[in-house]
Amino acid sequence: MIQATDTIRRADEVPGVGRVLVVIPTYNEADNIAVIVGRVRRAAPAVQILIADDNSPDGTGAIADALADGDAHVQVLHRQGKQGLGAAYLAGFGWARERGYQAVVEMDADGSHAPEDLPALLDAARDADVVIGSRWTRGARVLNWPLRRLLLSRGGNLYARLALGMPVSDATGGYRVYRISALDAIDLDSVTSQGYSFQVELSRLAHRAGVRIVEVPITFAERERGDSKMSPKIVAEALWRITAWGVRDRRQAVRRGLHGTATGQARWP
Numbered sequence: 001m002i003q004a005t006d007t008i009r010r011a012d013e014v015p016g017v018g019r020v021l022v023v024i025p026t027y028n029e030a031d032n033i034a035v036i037v038g039r040v041r042r043a044a045p046a047v048q049i050l051i052a053d054d055n056s057p058d059g060t061g062a063i064a065d066a067l068a069d070g071d072a073h074v075q076v077l078h079r080q081g082k083q084g085l086g087a088a089y090l091a092g093f094g095w096a097r098e099r100g101y102q103a104v105v106e107m108d109a110d111g112s113h114a115p116e117d118l119p120a121l122l123d124a125a126r127d128a129d130v131v132i133g134s135r136w137t138r139g140a141r142v143l144n145w146p147l148r149r150l151l152l153s154r155g156g157n158l159y160a161r162l163a164l165g166m167p168v169s170d171a172t173g174g175y176r177v178y179r180i181s182a183l184d185a186i187d188l189d190s191v192t193s194q195g196y197s198f199q200v201e202l203s204r205l206a207h208r209a210g211v212r213i214v215e216v217p218i219t220f221a222e223r224e225r226g227d228s229k230m231s232p233k234i235v236a237e238a239l240w241r242i243t244a245w246g247v248r249d250r251r252q253a254v255r256r257g258l259h260g261t262a263t264g265q266a267r268w269p
């Protein structure tokens, strides 16, 4: 009997990582959600999935409920209305922590983040606190993205790297694994970003907390169905927040230099 329970417990754990919750935020992803959940289940049978839906008008929430009814590995967090990607993830992280998960995964619903890459990300998480699925590291591929999006992503990442002094090639990317212990080391209550800058903000906080960050190349593909929620407002938010963080970090570094205190934290350029 003990043996059988033990076997069940281990079947729901990722070796070297523990119990993993994949959080998939959704807003109007009715055409995508069943496909992505099926792909995750096939690619990584041990993980649990939480769909965090912001009361999508297109009925994504009801489809998610039906998926959850048919599969004990799928659950749904219904939120009141569209509050942004960052808020949905923070709610998912809290949900995972309350239920004793050891790691959470961030993954878009639109198929841009291939579930087939998840085993490689989880493998890297054995020796890391944060794993970033990167589009801009050797071995990565970006499929069907228009030049405009390529330039925006490359430019945004270059700016983030220079402004924040982070050795991360894809600070805006949203395909990640966080150990809960790493999230505990970050002051999540201080997070204010909503759009893309949420990923940059968490990269920055993780880097400053000194946790082990590893990047793994992924194959990123343009969404095939449904509409992007990317907007000029989201890009503008990322730009001004990165600038503000960069200025703040430099001021702090100067102040530390003036007072001759070394914190052992990251060194800013």
Ligand SMILES: Nc1nc2c(ncn2[C@@H]2O[C@H](COP(=O)(O)OP(=O)(O)OP(=O)(O)O)[C@@H](O)[C@H]2O)c(=O)[nH]1
Residues within 6 Å of the ligand: 024, 025, 026, 027, 028, 029, 052, 053, 054, 082, 083, 084, 085, 088, 107, 108, 109, 110, 112, 223, 227, 228, 229, 230
């Ligand atoms: N719960 C929730 N999910 C959201 C919200 N905004 C976006 N999402 C989801 O977050 C994921 C990423 O959104 P996308 O629209 O694909 O944004 P993107 O990947 O930056 O843009 P594209 O590359 O153009 O697809 C998708 O699964 C969306 O459904 C939101 O306000 N609330």
Ligand SMILES: [Mg+2]
Residues within 6 Å of the ligand: 108, 110, 112, 223, 228
């Ligand atoms: Mg997308």
